[in-house]
Amino acid sequence: MTTPSRTTVGIVGGGPAGLLLAxxxxxxxxxxxxLEARNRSYVEERQRAGILEQGTVDALRACGAAERLDREGLVHNGIELRWNRRSHRVDFPSLTGGRRVWVYAQTEVVKDLIALSTADGAPLLFDAQVTAVTGADTDRPVxxxxxxGTARTLACDYIVGCDGFHGVARKAIPEGQLHTFERVYPYSWFGILADVPPSCDELIYAHSPRGFALHSMRSPTVSRLYLQVPNGTDPASWSDQxxxxxxxxxxxxxxxxxLARGPITQRAVLPMRSFVTEPMRWGRVLLAGDAAHIVPPTGAKGLNLAASDVIVLARAFAHWTATGTTAALDAYSNTCLQRVWRAQHFSSFMTTTLHTAPDQSPFETRLQLAQLDRVAASPHAAAELAENYVGLPVE
Structure with a gap:
């Protein structure tokens, strides 16, 4: 493949956001x-989220990237909440007009999009280490x-940073133009993969005096489970038993x-944080996904927020191409930030309701239990949870 030196949209980052946008x-x-800094095998093996909202699935189907998802993905019509040794199922379709979620690992989404791109899609360069983005405030950013082994440049009409929290694209925006909002949580998730069929048909979110737990899955034969642990926990300090x-x-x-038990094949401790950068656009540089925002995983919003960003962005570019007007591109940041903050609110709600903080008082615990009781007793409270979980419409 000839290395291009000019394009309309330069996309920094070959994760799910960059690949879906392309x-x-x-x-x-x-x-x-x-342009993706890592090699293909690394990108395809990088373990991340596993829940796809209805809108994300609809977008993958619309662009021809859901053939394997529709064949292998696990459709979930609800989640189970557990607290005080009781359980309550939240039924999504009945509360959301038929919307649901799918269990299909981010690694598989990435594999599907890479396969399509290499077969008939936009140029995709692996091992392409971006060192800088310049000219954000001009009409020809680079x-x-x-x-x-060769230093190169790619001149663009627009540049989209899909290169994550530590990426280069956000650094192209002058520091004085950015406003950041951040929250670091006083606990982490200890996640494991185990070669054992899931002990449940749908995800279980458990509130416990000992801390939060989540039962998820990757396939009918592989379980994915999480424990709330103190920050800084060494995953090797726990035995399998x-x-x-x-x-x-x-x-x-x-x-x-x-609970069914089996061989644990992977383990890792994941710190939890919330982060938002405003604006998501400056000049000809636009940010999407983790480059602009991070959510704690409790609400299953990270990958889906990235997908909604690039869906909005693709429509804006299509509008610009068709009409010559930049109105939709100019509105991109404000449009996406409304959804971002709604997702931050929901993710914070799920996190603080289900986790036990190190300094938590008995009073705060009783407030958590009262909130869970309300979800179980009130169709309105259950619908609010369900609507946010399956994903608000991208529009």
Whole structure:
């Protein structure tokens, strides 16, 4: 493949946001190039989120990237909440007009989009280390990068930063033009993958005096589970038996439910934070996904927020191409930030309702339990949770 030196939209980052944007633009006939710092195998093996909202699935279907998702993805029509040894199922379709979610790992979404891109899509360069983005306030911004040992440049009409929290694209915006909002949580998630069929049909979110626990899955034969642990926990400090015993204790309910155990194949501790950068556009540089915002994983919003960003952005570029007006591009930041803050609110609600803070008082615990009781008793409270969980319409 000839290395391009000019394109309409330069996309920094070949994760799900960058790849989906490239696919949407390519299908719309817009010229773009994706630059990814890592190699293909690293990108395809990077473990991340596993819940896809209805809107994300609809977008993947619309751009021809859902064939394997529709064949292998697990449709989920609800979640189960557990607290005080009781459980309550939140039924999504009945509360949201038929909307639901899918369990399909981000790694698989990335594999599908890469396969399409390499077969018939926009240029995608791996091992392309972006060193700087310049000219954000001009009509010809430039991406500076190294590929195959050679320093290169890519001149663009617009540049989209999909390169994550530590990426280069956000640094192209002058520091005085950015406003950041951040919250670091006083606990982490200890996540494991286990070769054992899930012990549930849908995700279980458990509030416990010992801390939060989540039972998820990656496939009918692989379970994904999480424990709330103190920040700085060493994953090697827990034995397999200690992990399973603690999970079983936190998931305990009255009745005959039993947690299935199996070989643990992966383990990692994940810090939790909330982060938002405003604005998401400055000059000809636009930010999407983790480059602009991070949410704690409790609400399953990270990947889906990134997808909604690039769906809005692809429509804005299509409008610009068709009409010559930049109105939709100019509105991009404000449009997305409304959804971002709604997702931050929901993610914070789920996190603070289900986790036990290190300095939490008995009074605060009773407030959490009262909130869970309300979700179980009130269709309105359950609908609010369900509507946010399955994803608000991108429009």
């Amino acid at each position: 696919r949407l633009l390519h299908r719309a006939g817009a010229d773009c190039v994706v 991406i500076h990068y190294t590929h195959e 200690e992990i399973w015993d603690e999970l079983e204790t936190r998931f305990a309910v009255d009745g005959g439910w039993k």
